[in-house]
Every structure is written in structure tokens, then in C-alpha cells.
Amino acid sequence: MCLFLAGQMTDLLYTEKDLVTSLKDYIRAEESKLEQIKRWAEKLDSLTVTATQDPEGFLGHPVNAFKLVKRLNTEWGDLESLVLRDTTGGFISNLTIQRQHFPNDEDQTGAAKALIRLQDTYRLDANTISTGNLPGVKYKSHMTAEDCFELGKIAYSDADYYHTELWMAQALKQLDEGEESTLDKVTVIDYLSYAIYQQGEMERAMEYTKRLIELDPEHPRGKSNLKYFEFQLEKQKKAAEEEAPKQKEREKRETVEKKKKKQKKSKKAFSLIPEREKYEMLCRGEGIKMTPRRQSRLFCRYYNNNRNPSLLLAPVKQQDEWDRPYIVRYLDVISDAEIERIKQLAKPRLRRATISNPITGVLETASYRISKSAWLTEYDDPMIEMINDRIEGVTGLEVDTAEELQVANYGVGGQYEPHFDFGRMSDVSAGGATVFPDVGAAVWPQKGTAVFWYNLFASGEGDYSTRHAACPVLVGNKWVSNKWIHERGQEWRRPCGLSESE
Numbered sequence: 001m002c003l004f005l006a007g008q009m010t011d012l013l014y015t016e017k018d019l020v021t022s023l024k025d026y027i028r029a030e031e032s033k034l035e036q037i038k039r040w041a042e043k044l045d046s047l048t049v050t051a052t053q054d055p056e057g058f059l060g061h062p063v064n065a066f067k068l069v070k071r072l073n074t075e076w077g078d079l080e081s082l083v084l085r086d087t088t089g090g091f092i093s094n095l096t097i098q099r100q101h102f103p104n105d106e107d108q109t110g111a112a113k114a115l116i117r118l119q120d121t122y123r124l125d126a127n128t129i130s131t132g133n134l135p136g137v138k139y140k141s142h143m144t145a146e147d148c149f150e151l152g153k154i155a156y157s158d159a160d161y162y163h164t165e166l167w168m169a170q171a172l173k174q175l176d177e178g179e180e181s182t183l184d185k186v187t188v189i190d191y192l193s194y195a196i197y198q199q200g201e202m203e204r205a206m207e208y209t210k211r212l213i214e215l216d217p218e219h220p221r222g223k224s225n226l227k228y229f230e231f232q233l234e235k236q237k238k239a240a241e242e243e244a245p246k247q248k249e250r251e252k253r254e255t256v257e258k259k260k261k262k263q264k265k266s267k268k269a270f271s272l273i274p275e276r277e278k279y280e281m282l283c284r285g286e287g288i289k290m291t292p293r294r295q296s297r298l299f300c301r302y303y304n305n306n307r308n309p310s311l312l313l314a315p316v317k318q319q320d321e322w323d324r325p326y327i328v329r330y331l332d333v334i335s336d337a338e339i340e341r342i343k344q345l346a347k348p349r350l351r352r353a354t355i356s357n358p359i360t361g362v363l364e365t366a367s368y369r370i371s372k373s374a375w376l377t378e379y380d381d382p383m384i385e386m387i388n389d390r391i392e393g394v395t396g397l398e399v400d401t402a403e404e405l406q407v408a409n410y411g412v413g414g415q416y417e418p419h420f421d422f423g424r425m426s427d428v429s430a431g432g433a434t435v436f437p438d439v440g441a442a443v444w445p446q447k448g449t450a451v452f453w454y455n456l457f458a459s460g461e462g463d464y465s466t467r468h469a470a471c472p473v474l475v476g477n478k479w480v481s482n483k484w485i486h487e488r489g490q491e492w493r494r495p496c497g498l499s500e501s502e
Helices: 006-053 055-059 062-083 091-099 105-121 126-130 145-157 161-176 185-198 202-215 222-253 256-266 275-283 336-349 382-395
Strands: 300-303 316-322 327-331 372-376 405-410 415-419 434-436 441-443 450-452 468-470 473-475 478-482
Touching: 006 055, 006 062, 055 062, 062 091, 062 105, 062 126, 062 145, 105 126, 105 145, 105 161, 105 275, 126 145, 126 161, 145 161, 145 185, 161 185, 185 202, 202 222, 275 434, 275 441, 316 441, 327 441, 336 372, 336 382, 336 405, 336 478, 382 405, 382 450
Parallel strands: none
Antiparallel strands: 300 316, 316 327, 327 450, 372 405, 405 478, 415 468, 434 441, 434 468
């Protein structure tokens, strides 16, 4: 038997005391961990109950879509790390198995870039998006400072310092307003000052650097950056002083008449605006407004397509949307039940939409076409044949030589930039118009309607005024079904014209 001396026993007593203290620390840590998990579970339980009542409506809000991707890619992984030691239940194994289906970093980056794309197209400030004050939203959702920081970091990784500044400034604003966060202000200001510097605004970058040093006097880059900014600003000041007399002389030589001419030149006509700018203007509803006289030539009518047998008893409602090129909308041409059936058939087949590479001819994905699509044939469901017959009756064109019915889904931020087609089913709360940049037309989504135009003249020549684009969906989900009807097979239904533009 081993005997301990009194001093040694005292040491053991204190050892035990230390072990008890460590045990209590462990218990507190476990309780804290469980409390975090409990709060997380309660928050997610409440959120998922709301979200699953109307999944498409909920995910139609771009912030909800971004936060869902962010949660599954980042936050659930953090939770997994937190509870990984508890292997008593099947949760971890289940989570590990399910994680292979979760979004990855690339998906999270894509969701962030979709938000930034919406911000630019619809000219939304960061605070509007962060507070969820978007037009037509059903489920208002706020972004945390961490969410804003994440967007800023993704922009930073692309050397997009303009958006880095916007989102880092928003993160800092929310922190300054007292939002509880684990995010460090110093880190945010470090990104922010650098992004501002990269945009050439030395003085503002210096002001943020001063604030950074106030918060963290030992910051590794703070003092050296401040000295650099002060040196560069002094250089700029001297250069400006030397340039000032020359600038004054130039201003004297510039007459008032020349200034007026400059102002006139700056006011570009719509036709001279770059296509990308026209596209975004039209998406915001800033397109060409028809004159009253031109507008008066557009009509609504009941249409039976020259007494087509399928339309004699129930003519379709036809509405003129634009005159040149001639674009019409057919109202109530597909029922809610048919829409749901098409979506049901398409959902398992939806794949990222592709374009044909003009050089290689290979189908590939592209950043300017962001949607998922599927193709449906008459063999998939008798209803598809009924819809094809309806298309033939309304257009008067032969559909036997047409392509199959394409079903496309544009989620939040989904778009298809300007393109030609030669060579709508759901309402959208905001955004998602089909626009024609060359002529300034915009056609807005409307559930149950079909929009039709010819992209070839009767001569067979392409009508370049039909170049069109799908605007990004701001709020909601855009489901659209397309039918491309080929020129071949229409010889008797749409005879060839006598001139190129006929």
C-alpha cells in the first residue's frame, strides 16, 4: 500500500480542486454549447415553419435565398463542428450524409453575386437590400452585419472595390448602430479603407485608417498606411498647386458657347446609349414612352385567327404590346392547373441553361444566362400535346417542325442578357421583364399569358430589332415556357415576302 505524506495529500487535494474547477468549466462550456444549439434550433424552427408555408414566395426574396445558401454552406458546418463530439445520436451521421447535397463555396459566391447584380440593375443601395425594403416582398428579411461583410469579401476577392466599399460600409453602419455581432469593427474598417484607396480616394481612405488606429493602436498596417496616405496627399497637393495657373488659363480660353455644346453632347439620345445601359434602363421601367398617337394604334380584341375551328366558340383575348416589331400578348391561354402540371413535370429535369458556343458549337453554361431549363414532349404527358395544339391554333403556324416545349425557371437574380433567338407562365413580384434594347420595349411577366413575335421577316431574313433579354428577377420566381417555331414547315401558312424587310 502506498502512503502519501501530508504535504503530498494536500497537493492531491488541490489537484482535485483544480479538476473540479476544470469539470465545472467543462459543464459550463457544455451548457453554453447546448444553449447555443437550442437558440439556433428554435430560430430555425420558427423560420422553416414560415418558409415552408410558401417556399417559392419565401425564396422569391433575394435576401432569403442568399441567407439560405449561406446557412447551409457555412453555418450548418459550424454547428456540425460544435456538436461533433456528441455521437450518441444519429444527428451527426445524418448531417454528414446530408452535407454532400448542401451548397458549396461556389454556390454561396453565386448567390452573393446575384444580390450585387440586382443592386446594380435596379439601382438599390446596400441599406435597402439589407433592411429588406424591396418592392413586392412578402417575407421581409434583414441582413446581419456578417451577411454584409460576406458580400463585401466576395466583391473584394474579385477586385471589385466599388461593391467592397458599399457592403463593408453597410456592415460598419450596422455595427455602429449597436447591432450585436462577433464581427470586429477593425477588420471591417481595414477592408473598407483599402477598397476606398483602390478607387483613388486617398483622403477618405486616410480618415478610415485614423479610425482603425484609434480602435487598434497596434494594428500591423495602420500606422504605415497612414504615413503613406499623408505622403501621397502632400504630393497631390503640390501637383495641384503647380497645375492651378495652367487650368485657369484653359478655363479663360473656353468660351460660354463651347460649354453649351459640351452639355448638349452629354445628353445622349436613347439610340446612342450602350446596349448594356439600355438593357438596365428598360429593366427599371425607364424605356421609351410611346407618343399618344402611336399608343392609340395598339388594341385589345377577341381573336379567332381567321375563324380557326379551335377558336370559333372561345376566341382568345389578344392584346398589342408593341408596334415595331409587332409583339402581341394572348391572355388566359393556360390554366393554373396546367401551369402546376408543367412545373411538376419540369422540376425533376431542370438543369442549368446552356448556350451554344459560336466557335465550337458546344453547349456550355455562361454568366450572362442564369436560369434552369427542361424540355417537355408530347410523350411526357397528353397535356403537352393539348398545349402544342393551342399554340398552333393561336399562331396559325405549323408546330410539327417546332422545337419541344422548353420550361425555364429564373430564380432570384436570374437573367438572360441581350441575344437573338434566330440561328410566360408566372407573375413576378418585381423585375423579370423581357426587354428589347434596340427599340426600347419592355414586356412584363403576367401569369397565364403568352407573348408572341416573329424574329424573322416573311422573306426569311432576321429581324434585328427583336434582339431581347430577360431582366434579373428582383423578387419572386419567374417560370416561363418557350416554343421556338421554325421557318421550315410554314411555306403555306406564312408565304415568303417579296422584299427583305417584308
